[in-house]
Amino acid sequence: MSGEGGFDDAAYDRGMEELTKGDGEDNVITEWTEVHETFDTMNLHENLLRGIYAYGFEKPSAIQQRGIVPFAKGLDVIQQAQSGTGKTATFCAGILQSLNYELEECQALVLAPTRELAQQIENVMRALGDYLQVKCHACVGGTSVREDQRILQAGVHVVVGTPGRVYDMLRRRALKPDSIKIFSLDEADEMLSRGFKDQITTFSNCCRQSCKLAFSVRLCRRKRWKLLASL
Numbered sequence: 001m002s003g004e005g006g007f008d009d010a011a012y013d014r015g016m017e018e019l020t021k022g023d024g025e026d027n028v029i030t031e032w033t034e035v036h037e038t039f040d041t042m043n044l045h046e047n048l049l050r051g052i053y054a055y056g057f058e059k060p061s062a063i064q065q066r067g068i069v070p071f072a073k074g075l076d077v078i079q080q081a082q083s084g085t086g087k088t089a090t091f092c093a094g095i096l097q098s099l100n101y102e103l104e105e106c107q108a109l110v111l112a113p114t115r116e117l118a119q120q121i122e123n124v125m126r127a128l129g130d131y132l133q134v135k136c137h138a139c140v141g142g143t144s145v146r147e148d149q150r151i152l153q154a155g156v157h158v159v160v161g162t163p164g165r166v167y168d169m170l171r172r173r174a175l176k177p178d179s180i181k182i183f184s185l186d187e188a189d190e191m192l193s194r195g196f197k198d199q200i201t202t203f204s205n206c207c208r209q210s211c212k213l214a215f216s217v218r219l220c221r222r223k224r225w226k227l228l229a230s231l
């Protein structure tokens, strides 16, 4: 059945089932029970904690209490929550905790479905990573290709972007996938339903085999109603 904005609930459920089902070798944890009620107990870099508090966050939101640590432990993660619950800072903090700051090569690639969202993510990544001196760049359409090439060639730790421009940068070899160890899809449900699937497959094939995957998805309307009904 099709839900909000042509969203195909059944296809989404099938996709999630496919993603999370084990083949006998994979150990998929569908319920993560470790909860940290403060940022201090998450064992984060001191300079990441400084960035989080300087940004104005005092207490982690529910998804941050559960989502930052598995990221930092290097697990593949699917985080599923409604919009506005703090998913962006969850994967930004997880990525910032996992980078090697001595190495000025792209180690994390974050894809978002729109330019605005990619730029918002870049702002959060820069702000939380301010004291870590993270180098983050947003590769989105509508901006100078030359400038993107120049910045990427000078060295960045994280690239956030929309599929078209990121693909262009990979094709021009301005973005080298060799050091990418985290591949994160924000609003993965939206990206997959917007027909970016082939590009996403190309990106994930470029990344090294040990690359960690992170999907951030919104709860679809039916699931939200189910959740509300259960309260």
Ligand code: AMP
Pocket: 056, 057, 058, 059, 060, 061, 064, 083, 084, 085, 086, 087, 088, 089
């Ligand atoms: P998001 O779901 O990532 O778009 O975040 C929604 C809003 O919640 C943004 O304005 C964030 O700055 C804010 N936010 C996220 N995490 C926290 C937190 N731990 N404390 C206060 N505000 C937060």
